[in-house]
Amino acid sequence: MKKNVVVILICVALIVVLIAGCQPKAKNEGPKSLKIGVAAPITGNWSEYGYGFEVATAIAAEEINESGGINGMPIELVVMNSKGDTKEATAIARKFSEDEEILAVVGDFSSTCCMAAAPIYEEGKLVQLSPTATDPDYAGLNEYMFGIMGVQSAEGPFVTEYLLGKYVNADNVAVIYLNNDWGVSASRYVIKTAKEQGINIVAEESHVDGQTDFSTLLTKVQQANPDTICLITFYNECASIANQIAKMNWDVQITALGPGASEQIIELGGENVEGLLASTPFFAIDDGDSKLSVFKRHFELDAGFSLNVHSACAYDALNMIAAAMENCDEITRENIRDELAGLRGFTGITGPIEFQPSGDIIRKFLIVGIENGSWTIKADYDYADELE
Template sequence: MKKLCALLCVLMMLSMALFANGNKEEEAAKAEGFKGIIKIGVLGPLTGTNAEYGVGFKIGTQMAADRINAAGGANGYKLILVPKDSKGDPKESSDLTRQFCDDSDIMAIIGDFTSGCSMANAPIVDDAKIVQLSPTASNPKYAGMSDYCFSIMGRQDGEAPFFAKYIISKYMGVKKIGLIYINSDWGVSAADNFRKAANEAGVEIVTEVNYVQDEKDFSSLITKLKAANPEALIIMDQGAVAQVINQVRAMGWDVPLTTLGPGTSEQLIGLTGANSEGLILSTPFFFDPQVPELMAWKTEFNDKAKFNPTVHPACAFDCVNLIAQAINSCGDTVTRQGIRDNLARNEYTGITGPIKFNKDGDITRAYLICQVENGQYVVKKGFDYSAE
């Protein structure tokens, strides 16, 4: 009984401390001229294999919040972001999502990075009736799982077929491909959609292998792939692509390499060096040197992150602006439901392009073909390539 009473006292003191801190934030915001504060939860893998992308989320979202607050806030409210480390683990992500849902100050959630984490959270946000807007989840099943689930990356039933039909078959002229992919919700979806499109394009997958999250040694899988003698190898993942590339080259295999997942990640080039020379990939967005606004954004991000951005933090940046636009449309009373309803019907043009949600809550993207040349990414074909 004494232990229980002590525990209750600790919890009560913690709650009072959190309440007092919340009041201080509210009072400070009002002193700055805001109506008050609105908090947004941010979920991403700040540690682990995909930490580059989670850190990118954290920095990209804060860049957006800083700009919005400097311009007077969202509907007069100061936006405060609450970032949490999901570690790329669905269970961890779900536990953090429940915490956000139980906190009445959290009005929306941005994240998570992977489709697996976002899908694990879908029934939780559905019960709580709070938006989960993922910058990057691309499993076609994700957004349709709940009226409160949204994503702006585009879907794997769009990108994977583009990869098979236009990058592998048309651009590279390859008819026999080897496939290695991560065995996750995202990886399985990407592989499934790629297989179907490859078959339609007359591309034979001569062999395929998969691996689990945090795998380190790919030698036996690479040996199997090499024995099938494919004309090129496609890697479907985000975090382990660099390790796979390095181990392929360490085994003396000079097969042409392609990858679906990491976008134009500068860290990928940094981790692979000359091993990634010639690497071909798809991306829905590229920092065009001819657009000063994009270059300024890239420079600001790099100054804060100490690495160059991919499409992923750019999408995270756009997500905050989408939520802010939805808050602006709420009028005098900002609610979780109001944010959801306005988000679903509003249109927005961000740094990653035009965003208009379909009935499922995700969007259709067009894709560029990029290649690593002399240690940097260059655009080889534009958004209109599939229409040629």
């Protein structure tokens, strides 16, 4: 009897297993979102730029998703902190490249980080669209690299010929630049154009990232007796140098290439940056209900600081990737690259954007200055054309 019961139980168990094995397997429904990586210096010396990337791309993704996403699928951002460090940037590139769900990347902030990560992204066939890398060699490294800030081969000569030469009428200029890929490249274009324009470069000095004490450097520069200083660096260093120049009671015109119309310069420099002049491809004006104005208010509410060109370009970068995705018959890494390269008629909050074959763009520039504690436009986009 016991044997019969055991046999029956075994038979029942086998039947259950067979029935279960015959059941249709659940279909693989695929990803439920379209993942885009964001690589940015969320912490470190450039943290406000990185946080600006994070806020701007989040707003762009929110707007896209509220409008129905891409073919009904929402955008999902995967944000990683590069800390402005090339080792972190390359590690992030590997993680993003190995994750098949990551379809494209917005970032990184610096040309140095972007260029270090470029070979890894190329191997993974993954677009790296930088809002801010301007080294003219960056986008041409491979077909998956793109940049929308513009290139130093355009801004450097503009700063020298039109800001320093025509607007300031500088005769003797001292160049102080950040010693990284971007800073070295930008300084070379400024110095080369100065020689062509007959402007004397009386001093060339570099500083390291995160430097705070410029006393020795500035004493050396002062001895060269420049009438104008051209700073090729970011807002922290711009403000620090201006503050230390004020302590020296040194009356010299300060100009800047790099930080754009950054409110952080005013916050850190106060009255010591009054009269500072800079170049920028973008100036945020709240003119009512335009897309730029709506974004500007949203960004400043979420970020807690004023909109700058770097964050505006991050917003445009994500929207460009979304536009490329919408044009894909099948959304793959390779197809996104092809559609992005061929994207035409795209106008972002920073203006019309169309890639050159090299993967970067050519922009026009404004001359802006700090007047009564606020940035104002000193010369419009057509300033260079008017002088021709």
